[in-house]
Amino acid sequence: MKALLAAEVYKLSRQGKTYYALAAIFLIEVIVLFSAYFQGSSIIDILLGNLKQSFYFEGTLLNGNLLIYLILNTLWFNLPLILMIIISGTLTSEYKDRTLQTIMLQPVSKWQFILSKYVVAIIFTVLVVFFMALTSFVLSYSIFGNGDLIVYIDTLNFFEPKEAFFRLLWAFASGTISMVFFSVTSLTLAVIFKEATKTWIIAAFFLILSNLLLKFDFGNAWVNRLFFAKLNDTWQYFFYFEINWNQILLNSALLVGYTIIFMGFGIYLFNKKDIG
Amino acid sequence: MKRTLISLCKTPNNRFFVQTLIALFYMLNIQSLSAQDIDSNLLKIKRRMDSIEEFSAQIRLDLDVSFINMPAKNAEMHYIKGKPVDFSSDDFVLIPKRGLDFTLNEIFKYSFFTVNRGMEEKNSILCKVINVIPTDKKADFAIATLIMDTVKNRIIETEITTKKDGSYTLLMQYEKPISVLPYMVEVNFEMERIKIPLNYMAKDVEIDKKKLSSEDLKTGKIFLQISDYKIRFMEDN
Structure with a gap:
């Protein structure tokens, strides 16, 4: 199994499209960072x-934390x-x-072969999100500085810089499960x-459908809570003023469960199917 | 009357006479307002407030509005007589437009008269209640109700109805019996509920139209805790 994993890592690191993808993500x-900077002031307005009408504002909200939050909103589709x-x-x-044969x-x-592919896929995804988080924080803070984060979810929530950083980190961690x-x-x-080509089209369709269903009301509370498409914005729960850890843990556990089911189904199919 | 005045103003001597007459009329008018129509206790408080040339203080703002969640914030407040209050802070701070006029500059800025409304007990103190009604159109408030501690010569509570921005109340607490400026202020104000376009909602939220329309106007509170006063009085000059 170790040799298979090493071989998969080697193949992934040797193929040019991996680096093209990383460059594209960056x-x-x-x-997104610069468009968010220009979009940010209108969002704040x-x-x-x-x-x-009732208040004067002292200080600025157009800072690194807001930009990372806006990056998070956009990248969960692109990534x-x-x-x-x-x-x-x-x-x-x-x-x-035909290398498979x-x-x-x-x-x-x-x-074992397909499991090693799944394991490497998971490790690669985690590393990519880590790379994205690291570059987001470094770029945003170094160019746009630190400050309070403003988010509108039911209420207008303000988070102080330390709190904002902590919540953004958790949001990246939660987003990793989705990825x-x-x-x-x-x-x-x-x-x-x-x-x-077929796989890419179906994968893109699956992603678009998941995004559309995220906002879709199924008219049933259980379906709305448990359906996989509804779990992909769990990272947003970190921006409610009071973090509902129970809900986040439940959603994350469910999404991990769906991931295992999808993976198990893939392994079962690969075993059952003919290679050719 | 108007025509007579205009005809009188046609020669320089007469014009001077008319101008002196108008000036005398205003002086008498203001004198009579001060002597008869302005409460004597308020005048004492006004004199105390007028003696403040400048002050600075540390201020902690704690906002209590149902649709805004914001941790308590710190700022520095700086007041110079005749100028708007200035604030500075390292954090992002929402500073209420109303309710930070501790020296009651806005009320005393233009001519006014007062109406005595009797006595009322506030925090076991028997206080005098008066209405302040501006006589100058430039004043931006329509009426103010002041509750005064006539023994310590200071305002305990004010309710101000503005011409444009609704009404707000200030509840003030003082640290020492001789304190001129409050150390705790509760500002109650009216504000419109936030209307956010749907595409800016961070998460899918259920929208209750009836609830939204019934909650257009909300009341908010802001608690101000003021410390480290550095006051420069007129006598210090």
Whole structure:
């Protein structure tokens, strides 16, 4: 198993598209950061518009913390899209290049092979989110400084810099679970569809559908709470004034559960299906 | 009357006469207002407040508005007579537009008269209640109710109805019997509920239209804790 994992890490690190993807993520982050800076002042104006009548404002809210929060809002769509392309590509390229048949001629069990792909996909996703978080914090704080974070969720919430930093860190951690879910799903889709273009289209469709269903009211409280699409914005729970840890833990546990189910389904299918 | 005055003003000597007459009329008018229509206790308080040339203080603001969650904030407040109060802070602070006029400058700025409303007990102190009604159109308040501690010569509570920004009340507590300025102030004010476009909602929220429309106008409170007063009185000059 260790050798399989090492081989998967080697393959991922040797393929050029991994670095293109990382560069794309970084570029998107920089673009989002600067567009968020210009968008930020209008957002603050809208949020504080009604308060102008009663209050004077001292200090600025257009700072690194607000920009990281805006990056989080935007990147949770862009990032899984790129992740899904790279991760599903690790299997579809093996189907395309027929290297899979070569590997299967070796004394390697099918389930161990696909499990190692899933494990490497999860590690890679965690590292990418860590890279994204690190660059977001460094870029935002060094260029736009620190300060209070303003967020509107039911109420207008203000967080002091230390508190904001802590909540943003937790939001990245929570978002990582979502990203892992999408990565694992894309690999399962690759097992089903085998062909790269088909897999990418279905993966993108799955991501778009998940985003649409996030705001969709199913008319049933249980479905609204437990359906996987509804769990992908758990990171936002860190920006309620009082953090509902129980809800976050439940949502995270459910999402981990869905990830395991999707992964188990992928392993089962890969074992059952013919390689060719 | 107007025509007579205009015809009188046609020659320089007459114009001087008319101007002197108008000046005398105003002086008598203000004198009579001061002597008869302004409460004597308020005049004592006004004199005390007028003696403050400048002050600075540390201020802790604690906002209590149902739709705003904000931790308590610290700021430095600086007042110079005749100028708007200045604030500085390292944090982002919401500073109420009303209620920080501890020296009651806004009330005393333009001419006014007072109406005695009797006595009322506040925190076991028998206080005098008066209405302050401005006589100058430039005043931005329509009426103010002041509750005064006539023994310690200071204001305990004010309710001010402004011409444009609704009404607000100030409840003031003082640290020592000789204190001129309060160390605790509770400002109650009216404000509009925040209306955020849907695309700026961070999370999917259920919108109750009836609830929203019934809650257009909300009352808010801000608690101010003031410390480290550095006051410069007129006599210090």
